[in-house]
Amino acid sequence: MLDSLGFIIGTTLMYSTPLIYAALGGVITENSGVTNIGLEGMMTIGALIGATVGFYSGNPWLGFLAAGLAGGVLALFHAIASVTFEADQVVSGIAINFLGPGLALFLSRLFFEGATMTKAIPLDSKMPRPLHGIFPRNSFLDLVFNQYATVYMAFLLVFVLWYLLYRTKLGLRIRAVGEHPRAADTLGVNIYRIRYLCVILSGVFAGFGGASMSLAIVSNFRPTLVSGHGFIALAAMIFGKWKPQGAMWACLLFGVSNGLVVYLGRADAPFQISVQILSMLPYVLTLIVLMGFVGRASAPAAVGVPYEKGER
Amino acid sequence: MFKKMLALMLVLLLMATALVGCGGGAAQDPAPEEDQEQVEDQPTEEQIKMAMVTDVGGVNDQSFNESAWNGHKQAEAELGFSVSYVESEQDADYERNLETLLDAGNDLIWGIGFMMTDAILEAAEFNPDQKYAIIDPDFGENVVPENLVGVLFKAEEGSFLVGYIAGKMTETNKVGFVGGMDFPVIHGFHYGFMAGVKHANPDAEVLVQYADSFVDAARGKAIANQMYQQGADIVFHAAGGAGDGVIEAAREQDKYAIGVDEDQNHLAPDHVITSAMKRVDNAIFMVAEMLKDGDYAGGETKVFGLADGGVGIAPTSDKHVPAEILEEVKQVEQEIIAGKIVVPNNKDDYEANY
Numbered sequence: 001m002l003d004s005l006g007f008i009i010g011t012t013l014m015y016s017t018p019l020i021y022a023a024l025g026g027v028i029t030e031n032s033g034v035t036n037i038g039l040e041g042m043m044t045i046g047a048l049i050g051a052t053v054g055f056y057s058g059n060p061w062l063g064f065l066a067a068g069l070a071g072g073v074l075a076l077f078h079a080i081a082s083v084t085f086e087a088d089q090v091v092s093g094i095a096i097n098f099l100g101p102g103l104a105l106f107l108s109r110l111f112f113e114g115a116t117m118t119k120a121i122p123l124d125s126k127m128p129r130p131l132h133g134i135f136p137r138n139s140f141l142d143l144v145f146n147q148y149a150t151v152y153m154a155f156l157l158v159f160v161l162w163y164l165l166y167r168t169k170l171g172l173r174i175r176a177v178g179e180h181p182r183a184a185d186t187l188g189v190n191i192y193r194i195r196y197l198c199v200i201l202s203g204v205f206a207g208f209g210g211a212s213m214s215l216a217i218v219s220n221f222r223p224t225l226v227s228g229h230g231f232i233a234l235a236a237m238i239f240g241k242w243k244p245q246g247a248m249w250a251c252l253l254f255g256v257s258n259g260l261v262v263y264l265g266r267a268d269a270p271f272q273i274s275v276q277i278l279s280m281l282p283y284v285l286t287l288i289v290l291m292g293f294v295g296r297a298s299a300p301a302a303v304g305v306p307y308e309k310g311e312r
Numbered sequence: 313m314f315k316k317m318l319a320l321m322l323v324l325l326l327m328a329t330a331l332v333g334c335g336g337g338a339a340q341d342p343a344p345e346e347d348q349e350q351v352e353d354q355p356t357e358e359q360i361k362m363a364m365v366t367d368v369g370g371v372n373d374q375s376f377n378e379s380a381w382n383g384h385k386q387a388e389a390e391l392g393f394s395v396s397y398v399e400s401e402q403d404a405d406y407e408r409n410l411e412t413l414l415d416a417g418n419d420l421i422w423g424i425g426f427m428m429t430d431a432i433l434e435a436a437e438f439n440p441d442q443k444y445a446i447i448d449p450d451f452g453e454n455v456v457p458e459n460l461v462g463v464l465f466k467a468e469e470g471s472f473l474v475g476y477i478a479g480k481m482t483e484t485n486k487v488g489f490v491g492g493m494d495f496p497v498i499h500g501f502h503y504g505f506m507a508g509v510k511h512a513n514p515d516a517e518v519l520v521q522y523a524d525s526f527v528d529a530a531r532g533k534a535i536a537n538q539m540y541q542q543g544a545d546i547v548f549h550a551a552g553g554a555g556d557g558v559i560e561a562a563r564e565q566d567k568y569a570i571g572v573d574e575d576q577n578h579l580a581p582d583h584v585i586t587s588a589m590k591r592v593d594n595a596i597f598m599v600a601e602m603l604k605d606g607d608y609a610g611g612e613t614k615v616f617g618l619a620d621g622g623v624g625i626a627p628t629s630d631k632h633v634p635a636e637i638l639e640e641v642k643q644v645e646q647e648i649i650a651g652k653i654v655v656p657n658n659k660d661d662y663e664a665n666y
Contacts, residue, residue, distance in 0.1 A: 007541060011534040085319030092323055105370075105401075114372030120579045123563050137565075138541050217530050218560045220579065223368075224527035224553040262534040267488075267519035268542070275494055279524040 006143030008259040013144075013151050014217060016248075016255030018043070018226075020154040021209030022233030023240065023247035024161050025071075025202035030242055031165060032198035033178040033302040037093035038078055040230025041100025042071040042206035043213075048104040050211025051118040051221035052111050058125040064150070064211045071207020072200045074100060079199035083192055086306035097230075105223055117222035118214075127216040148216035150208075157205070161244040174198060178300035181307040191307050206230065239290060241297050253289060257282035362387060362600060363396045363418040365409040367425035370399050375574050376592050380424045380447060383596030390597075391604050406431035414442055420603050422596065426450045436460040443608055445599055447592055451613070458611040463595050466617030467497070468504025468657040469648055470588035471548070473618075473625050474570045475508020476644055477586055478546040479516050480637045481568070488539035488547035490532055490558050491522040498522075500657040501550035501572065501588070507656050510666045511644070519544055526552035533557030540565045546585070548572070559584060568632070575626035585633055587626035594621040619649045 022039045029036040046067035054063030074096055081092040105116060112118055127148040135142035165171035176184040177194045185191055209229070214221045232254060233247075240246025261278045263269075364384060366377040384395040396416070398409045406428050413421045414435070423432040423446040436444045436457040449462040456462060478487045489505050491498045506518045519539050523531045532554035536547050540561060547562065548570035549555035555572060562569035562583040571577065571587030595616045602608055616622020630638060647653045656662040 003541065007538060011537070014534065015530050081319060081323055086316065087319035087323045095323060109370065109372070114370070116370050116373050143541075213529070217533060218556045219563075220556065222553055222556065225529060225556075227527040227553075258531065259534065262521075262531065262538060265521055265535075266538055266542070267521055275522040275524045 002140045003138065003143065004263065006140040008256065008263050010143040010147070011259035011262060012252060012255035013147055014255075015258045016251040017148075017151045017154045018209040018212045018217070018229055019233045019236055019251040019254060020158065020248055021212055022206045022230055023236040023251055024157055024244055025205030025209070026234055026237035027240075027242060027244050027247050028161060028165075028174070028205070029198045029202035030237065030303050031178045031300055032174045032195050033181060033300055033305065033307070034079070034082055034195050034199050035089040035093065035304045036075070036078060036199065036202050037090060037234060038074070038096025038100070038230075039202070039206045039209075039233055040226065040228070041097040042074050042203045043210035043230045043233075044100040044104045044226045045074050046071040046207030046210030047214040047226050048108055048118070048210070048221045049207070051121065051214035051219070052107070054125065054211075054215050055119055055121050055220075056111075060121075060125060060127045060215050063215055064127070064208065067211030067215075068204040068207040071203040071205070071210065073203070074103075075200050075203020075206070076196075078203070079196045082306065083195045083199065086308060089304055089306070101223060104221070108221065108223075118220045121215070121219040123219070126219050127212075148212075150212035150216045154212070155248070157208075158244050158248045165244065175300070177307075178302055181302050185307075185309065191309075195307070206233075209233065235286075238297060238299075239286065239294065241294070242299060250286075254282050254286065257285045359392060359394050360420070360600075360604060361394045361396075361416070361418045362420045362422070362603070363398070363413045363416065364422035364424055364596075365406060365413065365428065366397060366399045367406075367427050368400055368402060369425075370401075371397055374578075376447065376590070377424050379574065379590075379592040380422065380596055383593035383600070384422075386593060386597045387600040391600055393600060393604075403427060407435065410435045410444075414439060419443060420445060420600070420608070422446065423449075424592070432460065433457070443603070443610065445596075447595070449613065456611050456613060461599060461608070461610055462613035463599065464613055464615045465590045465595070465622050466615055466655070466657075467500040467550075467588070467590065467623065468507075468655045469618045470590070470623035470625065471501045471504030471550075472508035472511070472648065472653075472655045473641055473645060474548055474586050474588045475505035475510075476512040476641055477508075477625070477629070477633055477637060478505075478548060478570060479509040479512025480640070481585070481633065482513065482516055482544075482546050484543045484545045485513065485516045486519065486542070486544040487516060488519040488521070488536065488544040490535050490539075490547060490549040490551050490555065491520070492526040492551035492554060493524055494522045496658065498550050499659065501548075503656045503658060503662040505548050505588075507662060507666055511653065523551050523554045525554050528554050529557035529560070531557065533561045536561035536569070537565065540567050546570065548588070550588075571626065575628055577626060577628040577631070581631075585631075586629040589624050589626055591616070591622055591624055598622075617648075618645055 049070035050063045050067030053066040054060050081087040082089040131145050173189050181191050236250035237247045239250035265278050369377045371377050371381050387393040388395045420443045426448045429449045432446045445461040447463050509516050521535045536558040546568040549558040550572045559569045559579045563580045568585050571584050576587045577584045
């Protein structure tokens with residue numbers, strides 16, 4: 001029984017991690033007033049670059065950082081289009097979602113002799129598992145705590161982002177820019193600089209999210225690896241009311257329901273439920289929680305609206 | 313205003329770049345092909361031209377497309393064919409690419425993968441004089457035109473062999489099967505594998521779970537983790553990208569996994585003990601031979617199995633599977649070919665026999 005619980009918790013953590021990174025990316029950019037539906041594309045490029053750099057350098061941390069950088073570069077395009085040129089942020093995001101996977105495929109073929117999937121990274125040069133081997137294998141503690149470093153860092157990042165947004169001057173400015181850019185502007189806050197920073201950071205986080213899949217959950221990239229996680233993260237961010245801790249809980253909910261899908265669908269389960277019905281669980285559960293327990297969600301007031309200096 | 317126009321242009325540019333990235337494939341015929349085309353203008357007029365359209369995976373996908381291209385190259389080397397390929401970058405490219413190869417005057421045009429079924433059916437109907445063939449089609453209710461050959465594989469026979477290996481090698485008497493989606497194609501893998509396990513080791517238990525996804529690697533990993541936790545020591549997957557997670561779980565838990573469709577040993581050299589392979593290359597070569605001999609049989613679906621080398625176990629199996637078990641596998645193979653062992657590909661047949 002305890003082992004089953006451990007399995008569900010462990011699976012939840014594994015599942016939620018990439019979503020948390022990407023959702024935090026959504027949180028920071030939307031709090032500054034820029035929508036970013038390009039998270040999916042940024043995760044994809046992050047997953048590829050993470051796996052590629054990780055494979056060739058043999059250093060997962062280098063891969064992880066490079067993945068963040070790649071996501072950030074893609075986000076820079078989004079920032080240029082939507083902050084400087086005031087383009088429709090949704091359209092630019094969609095373009096990123098086309099560009100990310102296309103570019104990933106192209107680069108993968110460039111780096112791996114035309115192959116659309118990267119070569120597998122040896123276990124030793126994957127993300128380290130800090131608590132690996134301390135507990136007996138498949139014991140409760142092992143199942144819960146023997147996670148990849150990316151998992152712990154995701155939760156750390158939730159705290160860091162919460163602190164940044166709600167306990168620092170910069171965070172106050174970011175939120176002011178997202179709520180009422182004109183007011184912030186009159187107080188001397190550089191709207192463009194703040195928004196550039198936040199959009200790029202969102203790409204960095206999304207890139208981390210992609211790399212947490214290709215460097216920890218599995219050890220190679222294939223074009224189908226990031227299939228829809230960016231969009232689920234986007235939903236989790238809204239579900240979590242644009243707050244880092246809220247987004248984290250939403251991702252955990254999604255993770256735990258996926259853990260339950262696997263647990264309830266196991267071969268010797270006491271009652272057999274059709275796998276198709278089980279697979280609806282994460283979405284049904286999300287809907288129920290959304291309807292029943294989460295109050296009205298309100299986005300930052302200026303989200304999606306480009307800021308033009310001097311416009312009335 | 314100027315800014316808005318500029319923004320619009322920029323977004324259009326972004327979109328265009330994205331689309332170019334996706335759709336450029338058809339125009340980029342591979343370099344070797346050009347060389348061949350120059351050569352092939354002069355020599356014998358009888359040289360048969362065969363070409364293929366890849367699906368979105370591309371020709372070096374380490375899977376079906378690559379295997380299909382190997383079959384083409386074999387036909388080039390051994391039968392003197394002239395071969396070429398065109399890559400599809402998205403589903404919308406299939407029709408266009410088939411058209412391109414039609415204009416190039418090929419004798420036989422291959423579509424690789426079931427996603428191309430509709431496109432190739434349409435092409436075959438519009439061009440009754442052109443010969444076509446397709447790997448893994450799903451014709452459904454459609455009548456197969458006289459100028460089209462469908463090629464299917466007896467996945468259950470390959471799965472039976474890897475099931476036999478798993479049944480012999482398991483130390484816990486528990487093995488696992490992770491399926492992609494719960495539908496007939498995957499049932500061939502599922503019940504073929506179970507039958508193979510039982511044939512080798514009637515006491516062994518097979519844990520079965522479907523991921524309901526061919527892409528969700530985390531789901532595949534969680535399922536495999538659970539199976540290993542429940543005491544299984546070998547897990548076979550037929551779950552595409554979700555199977556990457558199964559193999560990853562085997563590596564982390566230091567247990568064994570069995571790959572599918574291609575030789576997946578490269579994903580985890582110490583943990584993938586064998587793979588149930590579809591030999592797309594052999595099938596294409598065999599159809600090419602038929603074409604050369606004038607036996608091209610349009611209007612039907614050919615099913616390749618163990619008997620003609622259409623399925624089999626991975627060549628790297630000898631790294632982990634003891635030689636005596638591989639010997640037994642060869643015998644089992646002969647018995648299947650001789651019809652002494654009937655391999656089930658659905659639940660009813662399985663339950664009737666095991």
